[in-house]
Amino acid sequence: MIRIIRSLIIISLLSILVFAGCELGEKEKDTSQILAEWDGGTITEKQFNERIDLIPEFYRPRGGFTIEQKQKYLDDYAIEEIFYLEALEKGVDKSKAAQDFYHQNAERIILDMYYKDTIKKEIKPTEEELMAFYEAHKDDYYKKSPTANLLYIETETMEDANMAYQKILGGADFVEVMKEYSINENIKKKDGKINNVRKGGYIPNVGRSDELDSLIFVAEVNDVIEPIKINETFHIVKVIDKDMSTVRPYDDVEEDVKNRYKSEKEQELRQQLIEKLMKKYNVIIDSAAVEAVDYAQADTSAAAGAVVLISSNNPDLVYTAKEFAEEVSLLPDQRKQTLQDEKGKLDFITSKAQNDVQYIDAIKKGYENHPEIKNELHRAKMIGTLREYYKQYVADKATVSEEDIEAQYEQDKEKRYVKKPNARIKQFACENKVTADFVLFKAKEAANDDELNALIQEYCTKKDNDGVIGPIYEGGIIPGVGKDDTYLEKVFSTPEGEFSDVFEDAKGNWVFFKVIEYNPKSYQSLDNVRNEIVSNLTKKAQRDLFNNLKTEIRQKYNLIVYKDRLEEKLPADSLFSLAEEAMTQKNYARANYYYDKIIEQHANGQNDYKAKFMKGFIYSEYLNNNTKALEMFEEVLTYPKEGTVTDTTLHPSARYMIKALTGEEDILEKINQQSETKE
Template sequence: MRSSQVVLTLWKGLAIICLVLVVAGCQRAGREEVLARVGSARITQADFDALLEEVPPYARAQYTTEEGKKQLLDIMVRWEVLSRAARDEGIDKREDIATRLNSIEKRLLSETYDGEVLRAMAGVPRSDFEAYYREHKEDFRIKPSVTVSHILFETEEEALAARQRLEDGEDFAALAGELSKDLATRGAGGSVGVVVKDEPIPGLGNLEEFVVAAFALPVGQVSHPVETSRGYHLIKVTGKDAGGYEELDTVMERIRDEILVSDEDIEAYYGENPDEFIEPEKADVRHVLCETEAQARRVLRRLEGGADFEEMVETYSTDRGTKNRGGRIGFVTKGRRIPYVGSSEEFEEAVFALQPGEIGGPIHTDKGYHVIRVDSREESYTKTLDEVRDEVRRKLLPERQRQGAEDAYEALKTRYRVRIMGEEEPEVGQHTFDDLFKLAEEAQAQEKPEEAINYYREVMNRFPDHREAYKAQFMIGFVYSEMLTDYDKAKVAFQVVIDRYPECDLADDARWMIDNMGTNAVPFEPTGTLTADKTTMGMS
């Protein structure tokens, strides 16, 4: 067993992070069982469990034994004791320690924001999630449901007799185990599970009479016999859920995927890449694998004479993988690897030269000599949009997430006025706000969108608190949209206007642009006031 000192060395990074949390006075919520006290501070089971989760998986097992748990708790106590002593000695006030703690805190916060906001949510602002949720709320409806048990009988008389026994005090589950004709639920005390309104009943299918009776029953009561196509049921409802809507925070990932890759994006990709969705011709094939060509020819002659193919497989085939399944290798698809055979142009050509029921061979591959039979064939076809919708979304999502996170980071750099000394910047000198805005407009007029964006960004960097700074931010989005047709970056820029300047006279225009750019909507007419005239901005 490693000593605590060695473990402390291995976990130095983790220890420092925990120290930051202690200094900040952070406490984890969770299980409140107190494992140790250091003065007024408590080390709880929740703290212990959280730290154990941070231990690398290969080392975690050693801290699940009684001795290991004690060792880990000793480490936590040591951290608490020594960090208190350090503060008492004023070590936390030392410049070098404060600098390190600040650096660690920044790293922890930035990694968390990067993971939870930029990467996980692809930089999509929460307002977009809220708007999508409002507009598509019915997509997140939870249907009413009931939790049900039943006893199934062949006749109504049997059901009535059983109901009398229940009224006399017998247990429903025990009676289901004794009498029910539904073998699937009898061993579980008649439990059917959750029945959702307007959906098939688990294990029973579509039984409208059953569903109507179940939803009408109060919890705990047993129905009178209910007749369905399966027989007569005694139904007991053990729970009810009135339904409602999923909470926004529980469906964020689903909404993110819909925002990043819309149905229009999927339809466009499908239309632009038709070859990707062609399902090649394929044939269902069986074979007899022989060691020599002479043996394969003997098998072929016997098959041509009327011998049973499966019997030939059993007698002669050396392929253990297909021998116990009548020689069936499965579907051979044009241009793809052949099951149990590998890559073989000759084998593929022979397969697609045959019609269903025909026999061919011998075909030589590195496996041996094959005699084949084609059982069926399926012609090539193009998959429908609905068939590939999820496939296309999965294909497009990673790049959209990466680009969304990158764009959101660039917007944050603008928000927090990042300037890297030495990097090429616009020639701005001592220009005023109006000078820079005019330079940006001139760059637009000269059809130099990237230069225009640089000037507008310089306006935001140098004059973030100017009463009209929001106009430069709006124009960054406008240039991206109307001159570069980069709608993703435009959306990020317009969202900054909405988030940072919600009361400005261009906030509604920014929302309009987000909703309509790239469409055939009525041409944009600003409701707010812009420094530049519309002709200069390209909005004539």
């Protein structure tokens, strides 16, 4: 039930809310046009666009929102607002469920703001502090291996390697020698360069070699290392650059230094703040009592439940064993497991005390009215209220009777719950009819399955599983054969335990079979599918109730949504460009959407003419919908329309496509003919 409520609320009611909020306090005067209005409220174009703009890129459709999508968002936005008014009128916001939801989310929002103000804003590191942090931790976080950049030659023989080496020593350019002698085509493409080789690491295109590694990092820059054999080939290396430092420089890691410094400083300041607040509110954790908590006793025994685990001079911070047991009971099983030992219990209580004391301090300092989180807190209240409203007036009222369940079962059983007739057979597949007739004669004389199996192994071409195949369903396929109507007809006309006659199957095998099991048509029982039916009927009942409720509340609050005010008429050239872009992205449905807009908004006899041709092309070439394609191409040939002027240069192409789609013209043959003519 919880999952249903959550998903339906998110999908049907709060589709925008999760992405953005609206300003509820004082605003600048908004003079943009009104897109929706009701008794007591409006949505302006500015408000709507602010919501759309705040939707994360990840959730935005490729190519942007269509007018239809924007219109749906607008309608959802307006419905959300009037549902909230209705929920407030009925006092749903004061229900325990709505209040609990609000407090759970408000605590997180308030603590985040409190933490930001009391800790994060206090951290303003100077350059000297960051440099000191870097010096103190560079061996912990910023160690690195020496690196070198190389020029490299690989040869098949030592002779070639020595010749190349001597040329280099004689003053020849290393890269030119590499091009002449190296057999490594991959490195040739890079002009012989291998960059960023780490000391003690893997050398690209060479592998690991302790000997070569040591030679590289003792060599001086511009030294050429004489040929060395590694993995059956010979290698010459020139060191062109070397960095022997073992610590990354500050400039390279400055951002990471800042982040690490801030993180450590945050932990330090947080600990100081908690210690200060624990003293201020005289918060004391009774460790022995925490470790001794028995959840069952604390929940059922008044004496055990009254044991104080957290004491304080502020009553809101006092926490008893019974409250602990109740809170733990609501946790997932995996989390409960971590609270069975003494350490787990104490860690939980310590964390709770620390969070609670910060929250109480934040409330006392007025953070519940902090202007920067006013909207978030309102959204938390709104979501909790709407969730509970939906539960009370939709989910809880959507009931399904036994008569409804039985009627739905009868209505769906032929389509959803039928078990088609099926059979299992022992198949005898032979190379020719003579063999098959002989095996059938012997099979009818067989005394048992062992003798039948022996016949299959000796005479038949398909011996797997001793010829047993199935289940074979009425109207289905024959395993190993495929679709074969004659075979199927024989399977379901041969009585169980009997042999069929010999016939040729769709694969050209001469076969007969024995029906070893036949199951007539049957149905899944109502009990087996009851949960599915109840779930589907409940969802439908909830949808119907919700839609009826929307209609009632629209009327009650006189809601008017001006969807037409969201229409934006782009120039034809822009729409053609958008369509072409969609096609390059293989989003053909989107391309057709833009062509439809051209047809609808720019019906001047020319733009709509081109758009219809392009729709026909998409249907025929990409969507495999020849019917729609023909419809479009035939429509193209009706131009020019009365009162318009059309450049009919696409008419020949449209006629050609019609012939191709109807089989009057073979496109491939036409292309071949044109090619031969050119030759």
